[in-house]
Amino acid sequence: MEQPGNLLTDLYQLNMIEAYLDHGQTGTAVFEFFVRDLPPVRRFLLAAGLQQVLEFLEAFRFSPDEIGWLAQSGRFGARLLDYLAGLRFSGEVHAMPEGSVFFADEPVLRITAPLPEAQLIETRLINILHFQTLIASKAARMVLAAPGKQLVDFGLRRAHGGEAGLFAARASYLAGFSGTATVLAGKLFGIPLFGTMAHSFVQAFDDEAEALLAFAQSRPDHLVFLIDTYDTIAAAHKVVALNAELAARGIRLAGVRIDSGDLVHLAGEVRRILDGGGLNATQIFVSGGLDEEQLASMLAAGAPIDGFGIGTALVTSFDAPALDCAYKLQEYAGKPRRKLSPGKATWPGRKQVSRNFTPDGRMAGDIVSTADDTPPGEALLRPVMSGGKRLIPPVPLHDSRAFAAAQLAKLPDDLRSLAPGAPYDVQIADKLKQLADFTQKGS
Amino acid sequence: MEQPGNLLTDLYQLNMIEAYLDHGQTGTAVFEFFVRDLPPVRRFLLAAGLQQVLEFLEAFRFSPDEIGWLAQSGRFGARLLDYLAGLRFSGEVHAMPEGSVFFADEPVLRITAPLPEAQLIETRLINILHFQTLIASKAARMVLAAPGKQLVDFGLRRAHGGEAGLFAARASYLAGFSGTATVLAGKLFGIPLFGTMAHSFVQAFDDEAEALLAFAQSRPDHLVFLIDTYDTIAAAHKVVALNAELAARGIRLAGVRIDSGDLVHLAGEVRRILDGGGLNATQIFVSGGLDEEQLASMLAAGAPIDGFGIGTALVTSFDAPALDCAYKLQEYAGKPRRKLSPGKATWPGRKQVSRNFTPDGRMAGDIVSTADDTPPGEALLRPVMSGGKRLIPPVPLHDSRAFAAAQLAKLPDDLRSLAPGAPYDVQIADKLKQLADFTQKGS
Numbered sequence: 001m002e003q004p005g006n007l008l009t010d011l012y013q014l015n016m017i018e019a020y021l022d023h024g025q026t027g028t029a030v031f032e033f034f035v036r037d038l039p040p041v042r043r044f045l046l047a048a049g050l051q052q053v054l055e056f057l058e059a060f061r062f063s064p065d066e067i068g069w070l071a072q073s074g075r076f077g078a079r080l081l082d083y084l085a086g087l088r089f090s091g092e093v094h095a096m097p098e099g100s101v102f103f104a105d106e107p108v109l110r111i112t113a114p115l116p117e118a119q120l121i122e123t124r125l126i127n128i129l130h131f132q133t134l135i136a137s138k139a140a141r142m143v144l145a146a147p148g149k150q151l152v153d154f155g156l157r158r159a160h161g162g163e164a165g166l167f168a169a170r171a172s173y174l175a176g177f178s179g180t181a182t183v184l185a186g187k188l189f190g191i192p193l194f195g196t197m198a199h200s201f202v203q204a205f206d207d208e209a210e211a212l213l214a215f216a217q218s219r220p221d222h223l224v225f226l227i228d229t230y231d232t233i234a235a236a237h238k239v240v241a242l243n244a245e246l247a248a249r250g251i252r253l254a255g256v257r258i259d260s261g262d263l264v265h266l267a268g269e270v271r272r273i274l275d276g277g278g279l280n281a282t283q284i285f286v287s288g289g290l291d292e293e294q295l296a297s298m299l300a301a302g303a304p305i306d307g308f309g310i311g312t313a314l315v316t317s318f319d320a321p322a323l324d325c326a327y328k329l330q331e332y333a334g335k336p337r338r339k340l341s342p343g344k345a346t347w348p349g350r351k352q353v354s355r356n357f358t359p360d361g362r363m364a365g366d367i368v369s370t371a372d373d374t375p376p377g378e379a380l381l382r383p384v385m386s387g388g389k390r391l392i393p394p395v396p397l398h399d400s401r402a403f404a405a406a407q408l409a410k411l412p413d414d415l416r417s418l419a420p421g422a423p424y425d426v427q428i429a430d431k432l433k434q435l436a437d438f439t440q441k442g443s
Numbered sequence: 444m445e446q447p448g449n450l451l452t453d454l455y456q457l458n459m460i461e462a463y464l465d466h467g468q469t470g471t472a473v474f475e476f477f478v479r480d481l482p483p484v485r486r487f488l489l490a491a492g493l494q495q496v497l498e499f500l501e502a503f504r505f506s507p508d509e510i511g512w513l514a515q516s517g518r519f520g521a522r523l524l525d526y527l528a529g530l531r532f533s534g535e536v537h538a539m540p541e542g543s544v545f546f547a548d549e550p551v552l553r554i555t556a557p558l559p560e561a562q563l564i565e566t567r568l569i570n571i572l573h574f575q576t577l578i579a580s581k582a583a584r585m586v587l588a589a590p591g592k593q594l595v596d597f598g599l600r601r602a603h604g605g606e607a608g609l610f611a612a613r614a615s616y617l618a619g620f621s622g623t624a625t626v627l628a629g630k631l632f633g634i635p636l637f638g639t640m641a642h643s644f645v646q647a648f649d650d651e652a653e654a655l656l657a658f659a660q661s662r663p664d665h666l667v668f669l670i671d672t673y674d675t676i677a678a679a680h681k682v683v684a685l686n687a688e689l690a691a692r693g694i695r696l697a698g699v700r701i702d703s704g705d706l707v708h709l710a711g712e713v714r715r716i717l718d719g720g721g722l723n724a725t726q727i728f729v730s731g732g733l734d735e736e737q738l739a740s741m742l743a744a745g746a747p748i749d750g751f752g753i754g755t756a757l758v759t760s761f762d763a764p765a766l767d768c769a770y771k772l773q774e775y776a777g778k779p780r781r782k783l784s785p786g787k788a789t790w791p792g793r794k795q796v797s798r799n800f801t802p803d804g805r806m807a808g809d810i811v812s813t814a815d816d817t818p819p820g821e822a823l824l825r826p827v828m829s830g831g832k833r834l835i836p837p838v839p840l841h842d843s844r845a846f847a848a849a850q851l852a853k854l855p856d857d858l859r860s861l862a863p864g865a866p867y868d869v870q871i872a873d874k875l876k877q878l879a880d881f882t883q884k885g886s
Contacts, residue, residue: 004605007627010597011638014626019640019661025647069630115647122641126600127608134603154453157569158765160577160758161606162447165570168603183457184450187512195454197462198565200772203780204468204558218462230783260784312765315603321764322601322755329643337646340673341703 004163006062007069009123014070017116018080027333029115030350031122032107033129034328039320043415044424046140046404047100047108048171049132051394053093053125054385060089060121089117093385096353098395099136099174099404100380101411103426106353106368108133110381115332122327130325131164135171138292138317140408142310143176144416145296150307152194153180154287155315168315174401176408181309189397194309196224196257196285203229209238216242216251224255224285227270232258236270240277255283255306263288264303271304285309291318292418338439347432348439353380362412369429447606449505450512452566457513460559461523470776472558473793474565475550476572477771482763486858487867489583489847490543490551491614492575494837496536496568497828503532503564532560536828539796541838542579542617542847543823544854546869549796549811551576553824558775565770573768574607575614581735581760582618583851585753587859588739593750595637596623597730598758611758617844619851624752632840637752639667639700639728646672652681659685659694667698667728670713675701679713683720698726698749706731707746714747728752734761735861781882790875791882796823805855812872 020026035045062070062084071081091113102108109129111118142151153172156165169185179192186193197215205211212225223246227235239256246253256274258266263286274282286298287309295308312318328346329337336348347368354367354377367375383391414421463469478488505513505527514524534556545551552572554561585594596615599608612628622635629636640658648654655668666689670678682699689696699717701709706729717725729741730752738751755761771789772780779791790811797810797820810818826834857864 004609005627007630008599008605008608009626010599010624011626011629011636012624012640013638015638015662016640016644016658019644019658020647022661023657025657029643029647031643073629119641119643123600124605127602127605130601131603156451156453157566158573158768159570160574160603160764161610162451162567162570163604163606165451166447166604181453181455183452183454184448186454186516187450193454195456195458197455197459198562199782199784200472200474200562201459201462203772203782204463204472204775214466214468215459215462218465219458228784260787316759316764318764321603321759321761325601329646332647339642339646341642341671344703 005066006060007066008127009120013120013123014076014080017083017120018076020116020119021079021083026114026116028112029118029329030331031111031118031327032330032351033109033126034107034326035104036324036326036344038104038423039323040420041319042137043417043421044101044103044137044411045133045323046136046175046407047096047102047133048098048136048174049129049167050095050098050109050384051397052128052132052167053109054390054394056124056128057089057093057121057385057388058390060087062087083116087117088388089113089121090388091117091385092383092387094381095384096380097382097403098400099407101363101407102353102380103366103424105347105426105428106366107351107381110350126325126327130323132167132171134317134321134323135168135315136175136404138314138320139172139175139177140404141292141418142295142314144408145292145418146299146308149299149305150285151177152307152309153177153182153311153314154309155311156182158312159315164315170397172314174397174404176401176405178307191397197226199226199229199259202226208235209242212239213242213245216246216253217249220249220251222254223251224257225253226257226259228258228260232261232266233269233273236273240273240279243277243279253279253282255285257285257287257309259286259288263305264298264301267303267305283307287311289313296418336435336439338436347428347436349432349435351432354378355380357410361410363410363424364412365425365427367427367429368432370432370435373429373431375429448509449503450509451570452563456563456566457519457523460526460563461519463559463562464522464526469557469559471555472561472772473774474554474561474770475773475794476552476569477550477769478547479767479769479787481547481866482766483863484762485580486860486864487544487546487580487583487854488576488766489579489618489850490539490545490576491541491579491617492572492610493538493541493552493827495571495575495610496552497833497837499567499571500532500536500564500828500831501833503530505530526559530560531831532556532564533831534560534828535826535830537824538827539823540825540846541843542850544806544850545796545823546809546867548790548869548871549809550794550824553793569768569770571610573766575610577760577764577766578611578614578758579618579847581757581763582615582620583847584735584861585738585757586619587851588735588861589742589751592742592748593728594620595750595752596620596625596754596757597752598754599625601755602758607758613840615757617840617847619844619848621750634840640669642669642672642702645669651678652685655682656685656688659689659696660692663692663694665697666694667700668696669700669702671701671703675704675709676712676716679716683716683722686720686722696722696725698728700728700730700752702729702731706748707741707744710746710748726750730754732756739861779878779882781879790871790879792875792878794875797821798823800853804853806853806867807855808868808870810870810872811875813875813878816872816874818872
């Protein structure tokens with residue numbers, strides 16, 4: 001995917017780098033990305049976006065046009081401009097694989113690089129990781145709420161700009177969605193595409209049945225009729241009446257979609273009408289302002305729904321549209337560093353996360369330790385880039401999706417609930433606590 | 444700004460267009476974009492994004508690569524592919540100017556074009572208008588909450604992808620913010636840029652005062668020190684102690700920034716310390732998870748704060764991360780159309796919004812009418828594009844910002860409040876009600 005360029009950053013990054021260069025502050029820095037606290041409506045998070053971060057780092061260079069624009073702004077001296085013109089990312093990346101379940105205070109990604117490089121990438125790195133993780137974590141709740149059902153991302157129009165729509169399609173597919181309506185996400189990421197019809201199609205014809213038949217003739221494969229433009233029950237009867245004509249043309253009606261009204265009631269009535277007309281194999285899809293709570297309650301009510309189109313609640317993570325995440329300097333020039341700002345103090349140094357499991361393979365508690373410690377459990381952060389080059393080929397999105405599904409299967413039952421509850425057990429290793437005590441400001 | 448291409452759309456648009464073409468449904472369609480209901484935490488909305496919509500329409504064409512990808516997908520026939528390959532937007536656009544205040548049920552933009560064109564642009568048109576309007580409307584609340592204060596967008600990292608960061612910078616500047624930290628938004632939109640320093644800069648030095656002095660030497664203009672990395676009060680004293688050295692070097696300290704802690708208390712203490720050290724002209728900026736309620740309460744408490752850096756609450760519109768907006772077919776082939784779905788019924792036909800004012804120039808009630816009606820008041824929708832060409836040159840962002848400020852000045856006092864309250868008076872004209880009664884489905 002094309003990168004929007006390296007001016008997609010905060011001005012202060014450039015200001016700081018100029019000062020770093022002036023004062024020889026180009027030693028090795030270690031930054032970590034983590035989430036300080038989970039939103040009350042999230043029991044766990046699902047890591048996503050690493051692939052785009054690595055693409056960003058590989059492609060990291062300032063174009064002559066960008067350097068020229070910075071020069072003519074009059075803000076910066078030749079030392080900075082020359083540095084930027086020759087800059088490539090030369091550092092190391094350690095990260096949890098995409099699809100990993102993680103929790104508050106656990107580093108998901110660690111950058112080890114000369115300070116100006118590690119600093120300059122901050123804004124876009126957070127911008128990519130935060131949003132995809134936000135959406136994958138929201139999508140995972142929907143996947144857990146509707147096991148075995150088809151979930152499709154319909155959210156591009158209400159996503160926050162174009163890239164949000166693309167990233168949301170990717171992150172939700174990673175988390176277990178079946179696909180997306182966003183065509184470009186299919187092209188860029190190989191995600192299965194789904195699409196039916198809009199109310200405007202039905203409205204553009206003088207007669208609803210005429211509209212449905214016209215659509216069926218042109219788009220006979222994977223045919224899904226939208227049936228709530230005027231009166232859903234009446235439309236369901238029209239669909240049954242149309243079926244002989246469809247069958248005569250060799251067209252099978254794959255499904256109907258209902259986008260408004262009392263979906264539990266309507267799905268039941270429509271199921272009855274379809275079954276009564278011999279359309280037992282025709283599936284029912286619903287959409288319209290759905291979130292995971294509604295998915296769970298509709299299914300608990302026994303609504304005969306086969307799939308859900310989900311938009312706004314997914315792509316904006318409506319109930320928690322941001323995570324309290326940070327990318328913080330943990331070590332510089334070989335010394336651990338610690339920010340002490342009230343409510344925002346950090347654990348210093350390079351860290352690792354180790355996860356323990358019950359005998360039947362469920363997650364049973366994590367330990368955040370210094371990177372050179374050896375607590376029990378599986379180490380979650382792995383090297384993925386060194387010297388600015390990938391250590392392993394890009395992981396296919398389908399593989400990351402399978403990994404995410406395996407991760408969700410390892411969640412303790414309690415964390416699979418949509419309701420708030422006790423947090424998962426994350427311990428800080430003694431050696432890390434000692435390091436934090438020892439790391440005074442400026443020491 | 445570069446467009447991400449016309450595959451940034453929903454699959455169903457392409458499906459429907461294939462069916463429209465097959466069935467000769469290429470007559471003139473009228474679609475309108477509007478918001479069904481305001482979020483409870485919004486008293487009005489501020490229109491934004493028209494400029495990017497017009498750029499999108501002007502640039503609307505499928506590349507050979509896009510056509511090739513659609514062809515190899517096997518989903519579409521030659522008729523659709525040939526149509527798309529030659530497609531340009533040829534229609535008319537009527538719209539409220541950017542920066543216009545508007546309310547629920549009021550069309551903000553009207554597209555009049557051959558049905559396949561008007562349909563195909565839907566997804567990206569909503570994607571642009573919805574988000575910029577969402578952010579401009581949120582930003583306007585902050586502007587009203589902190590009159591005369593400097594407000595700066597710090598949100599790129601938590602914005603939902605790169606385009607969201609850029610659009611949020613633009614929409615908040617339009618609504619009255621002073622500028623943004625996002626460098627690329629400065630380049631693309633000419634928005635003033637602001638930037639200070641991060642905690643990592645301070646942490647990378649062994650001593651806080653040393654870090655501040657190093658920064659001042661490299662970046663002496665518009666110098667702002669971040670002072671909460673370890674202990675804000677102690678840092679304020681260090682700043683005073685540093686000032687003689689700064690003055691000796693001819694450097695004036697423009698401001699200090701506090702990013703954590705009890706900001707009201709700290710701003711007061713820091714103000715006292717700075718004034719005591721002769722730094723009366725040094726301004727105080729605060730940041731850190733701020734929203735408009737906190738702005739209002741900090742200022743009401745008399746905190747001596749000169750400016751605010753605002754991130755997540757702004758760029759995600761955290762308390763209302765989406766609007767209930769729609770782009771609906773209102774007329775096709777000369778006949779008004781009306782969707783009747785429960786809770787989503789629309790007012791049919793081409794419409795206009797007329798606004799009335801009190802003698803002192805405050806907004807005093809709107810009337811939504813058919814476009815050919817002549818209710819009293821100022822007509823808000825104006826022609827901006829015809830035959831796919833702009834009727835007027837692009838409006839400079841600074842002019843739209845001035846227009847938005849004039850609009851906010853015309854709000855009734857009650858609507859300027861952050862608290863919920865009675866909705867603004869929007870009447871539906873009798874002639875429109877009659878048209879709605881008359882417009883049966885399919886009639």
